[in-house]
Amino acid sequence: MSLFAAKRRSGAIRFEDLTLGYDRHPAVHHLDGEIAAGSLTAVVGPNGAGKSTLLKAIAGALSPLDGRIRIGTGEKPRIAYLPQAADIDRAFPIAVYDLVAMGLWGRSGLFGGIGRKQQAAIGEAIAAVGLTGFERRAIGTLSGGQMQRALFARLLLQDAAIILLDEPFTAIDARTTADLLDLVRRWHAEERTVVAVLHDMEVVRRVFPETLLIAREPIAWGETASVLTPENLLEARRMIEAFDPHAAVCEKAAA
Numbered sequence: 001m002s003l004f005a006a007k008r009r010s011g012a013i014r015f016e017d018l019t020l021g022y023d024r025h026p027a028v029h030h031l032d033g034e035i036a037a038g039s040l041t042a043v044v045g046p047n048g049a050g051k052s053t054l055l056k057a058i059a060g061a062l063s064p065l066d067g068r069i070r071i072g073t074g075e076k077p078r079i080a081y082l083p084q085a086a087d088i089d090r091a092f093p094i095a096v097y098d099l100v101a102m103g104l105w106g107r108s109g110l111f112g113g114i115g116r117k118q119q120a121a122i123g124e125a126i127a128a129v130g131l132t133g134f135e136r137r138a139i140g141t142l143s144g145g146q147m148q149r150a151l152f153a154r155l156l157l158q159d160a161a162i163i164l165l166d167e168p169f170t171a172i173d174a175r176t177t178a179d180l181l182d183l184v185r186r187w188h189a190e191e192r193t194v195v196a197v198l199h200d201m202e203v204v205r206r207v208f209p210e211t212l213l214i215a216r217e218p219i220a221w222g223e224t225a226s227v228l229t230p231e232n233l234l235e236a237r238r239m240i241e242a243f244d245p246h247a248a249v250c251e252k253a254a255a
Helices: 051-059 096-108 116-128 144-158 174-189 201-207 230-241
Strands: 013-022 025-035 040-044 066-071 079-082 162-166 193-197 210-214 218-223
Touching: 013 051, 025 051, 025 066, 025 210, 025 218, 040 051, 040 201, 051 066, 051 079, 051 162, 051 193, 079 144, 096 116, 096 144, 116 144, 144 174, 174 193, 174 201, 210 230, 218 230
Parallel strands: 040 193, 040 210, 079 162, 162 193
Antiparallel strands: 013 025, 013 066, 210 218
16 A cells, blocks of 8 residues: 555635735635635636735745634644745755655654655655655755655655645746646645645646636636636736735725
């Protein structure tokens, strides 16, 4: 049996009048709704729509200005978060094996030992992304696609109920994109909740059954074919073009 065997997950994510932003200037306005446990959801919208901000809030890296996010039922499920490539320091002197092994920290702690079982899991994760033989390569020597494979291997080891991916396929080759999309499908089959910020609408239509289209506020949310209509996409562009960065702060957030 795989070390990453399918399990029943409790990874529902509910937004209750959620407003997010910086210095009380909202980036996401009054979002209500639920991402169902075990679902595969794309978050799309124009640049500046608040997509990455939403993922940071789900991951717990950003507190709401107003409203709340409810995650799971009972004990909070484990969350794995992959930020944009630009947010990752490729100059840090670490080998592929050690980068992937960091995925165990959530369970073993920073100074937890790596025994035979953990070593086997690390090797399986590296093999699953096609990087066998790269274990001792410094991450600074990897191509963009190889680096993304290593980061997906780390996600595998985190064994999380909720997986958040921020533009995971940007500026990587088609073969790597196809291989990593196979892992996304695998997570979905294992009933994990996967939420991905994406720009490639063809990938969204082909792989992601559910889509949230935002432009600082929700434009449409639901079955992908009904969300990604020309009318909705045009409305999202109009909303971003009409946004005034010098507008007053959100009254509710300022209260």
